[in-house]
Amino acid sequence: MASEERSGGARIALVTGATRGIGLATARGLAELGFVVLVGARDASKGEEVVRSMVEEGLDAHLLELDITDERQVRRAAETIDRRYAHLDVLVNNAAVKLEFHPSPPSAAPLSLVRETFETNVFATMVVIQAMLPLLRRADAARVVNLSSGLGSLGLATTPGSRYRDRPLLSYNVAKAAVNSLTVQFANELRDTPIKFNAVDPGYTNTGMTRNTGSRTAEQAAAVVVRLATIPPDGPNGGFFDEDGEVPW
Ligand code: NAP
Numbered sequence: 680m681a682s683e684e685r686s687g688g689a690r691i692a693l694v695t696g697a698t699r700g701i702g703l704a705t706a707r708g709l710a711e712l713g714f715v716v717l718v719g720a721r722d723a724s725k726g727e728e729v730v731r732s733m734v735e736e737g738l739d740a741h742l743l744e745l746d747i748t749d750e751r752q753v754r755r756a757a758e759t760i761d762r763r764y765a766h767l768d769v770l771v772n773n774a775a776v777k778l779e780f781h782p783s784p785p786s787a788a789p790l791s792l793v794r795e796t797f798e799t800n801v802f803a804t805m806v807v808i809q810a811m812l813p814l815l816r817r818a819d820a821a822r823v824v825n826l827s828s829g830l831g832s833l834g835l836a837t838t839p840g841s842r843y844r845d846r847p848l849l850s851y852n853v854a855k856a857a858v859n860s861l862t863v864q865f866a867n868e869l870r871d872t873p874i875k876f877n878a879v880d881p882g883y884t885n886t887g888m889t890r891n892t893g894s895r896t897a898e899q900a901a902a903v904v905v906r907l908a909t910i911p912p913d914g915p916n917g918g919f920f921d922e923d924g925e926v927p928w
Contacts, residue, residue, distance in 0.1 A: 689739075691764045691818075692908065693756075695719040695747055695807060696774025698729055700886035701826065704901035705771055709908060710738035714769065717760065721746035721774075747774050747803035757810040766817035769908045772807060772825045772858075775800045777888050779848045788849035796850035801857045808865060820873040824907045825862045827878040827919060831855025834927025859919055859928055866917030875914060877907045880921040 692714040697706040702719075710716040710733060718733070718740050720726025726742040733740035745756045760767055776799045778792050808823065815821035829835050830852045835843040846852070859878050866876040881900035885893035903922045907914075919926045 689715045689764070690768045691715050691717065691760070691766065692769035692771065693717040693719055693743065693760065693767060693811070694771040694773055695745060696721075698722060698725040700888060701881050701884060701897050701900045701904065702771070702773040703729060704897035705773060705904045705908075706740065707733065707736075707738065708898070708901045708905040709769065709771075710740055712905070712909065713739075715739045715741070715764070717741055717743040719743050719745040719747075719756075719774065747807050748799055750806055753803075753806050753810045757814060760811075760814055765814075767811055767814035768818040768821055770808070770811050770815060770821070770823045771904060771908055772804045772823070773904070774803070775826060775854075775888075777848070777851045779850060780890065782845070782847045783849075785847050785849040793850040793853065796854045797857070800851075800854040801861065804858060805861055808861070815874055816872065818874075820875075820912055822908045822910060823865070823874065823876045824904050825858050825876070825878045826904065827858050827862070827880055828852075828855045829880045829882075829921070829926060831857075831859055832880070832919070832927055838927075862919070863917050870916060873912065875910060875916040877910075877915060877917070878919045879904050879907050880919070880926050882921060 692709045694702050694706045696702040697718040698720045706716045706718050718726050718729050723744045730740045730742045743756050746752055778796055829843055835841045862876050862878040882895045883893045884895045884900040885891050
C-alpha cells in the first residue's frame with residue numbers, strides 16, 4: 680500500500696525529546712503547520728501529558744515512546760511509524776543531555792562524562808537517523824534537523840573575542856561538534872536524493888538544560904528549527920544555521 684494511502688497524505692514529523700523545552704516548542708510549531716507530530720518521549724507519562732495538552736489545543740499529536748539510547752526501542756519506533764504511516768517527512772533530532780553546567784578545564788574533564796554525553800548526543804542520534812532513513816526515503820522530500828549549538832562550532836571557539844572561546848564544556852562542546860560532522864556526512868551521502876540534513880543552533884534558551892538562565896524562549900528557539908524542518912527544495916543541505924543565517928563550523 681502506498682504511504683499516502685496509509686497516512687491519508689498527511690505530513691508526519693518526529694521530534695525526539697519532545698517532553699519539554701525546545702523539543703516541545705518544536706513539536707507544537709510543526710503541529711500548528713499541519714504536521715501529524717510524533718512526540719518522542721523516553722518517559723511515557725510525560726509524553727502522554729504533552730500529547731493530551733496538544734490534542735486539547737486541536738493539534739494532531741501522538742506519543743512515540745522513545746529513549747534514543749535504547750536501540751531496540753529505536754527500531755520498534757521505526758516499525759511503528761512504518762506500520763501507521765509508511766513514511767516520515769521530518770525528523771528533528773532534539774534529544775540531548777548536557778552533563779556539565781559550569782565551564783571547567785578540558786584537562787580535568789572526566790572520561791565518564793564525555794562517554795555518557797556521546798552515548799546520547801552523538802551515537803544515539805546516529806542510530807535514530809539510520810533507523811528512520813528508510814522511512815525518510817519514502818517521503819517526497821524529507822528534512823532532518825539536528826540540534827547543535829554554537830558551543831559545537833570550531834569557528835566560534837577559535838575566534839578571538841568570541842564568548843564561545845571561554846566556555847569550555849568539553850563533553851557537550853565536542854559532542855555537538857560531532858553532531859555537526861554527522862550532519863555533513865549524512866547530507867553528503869544523500870545529496871542526490873530530495874532529503875536535506877541541516878544542523879541548527881537554537882541560541883541560548885530558557886529551558887531545563889540551562890537551568891532557566893537562557894535569554895530566549897523555547898518558542899523563539901523552535902522557530903529556527905521549524906524553519907529548517909520545512910525548507911523548500913531549493914533550500915540548503917548540509918549547513919549549520921541559527922536565526923540570523925549561517926553559523927561557522
Ligand atoms: P532540555 O530542556 O534539557 O530537554 C531535553 C529533552 O531531551 C527532554 O525532553 C529530555 O527528556 C530529552 N532527552 C534527554 N535524553 C534523552 C534520551 N536518551 N532519549 C529521549 N529523550 C531524551 O533541553 P533543551 O534546552 O530543550 O535543548 C534541546 C536541544 O537543543 C538539545 O539538543 C540541546 O543540546 C540543544 N541546545 C539547547 C540550547 C539551550 O540554550 N537550551 C542551546 C543550544 C543547543 P526528559 O524530559 O525525559 O528528561
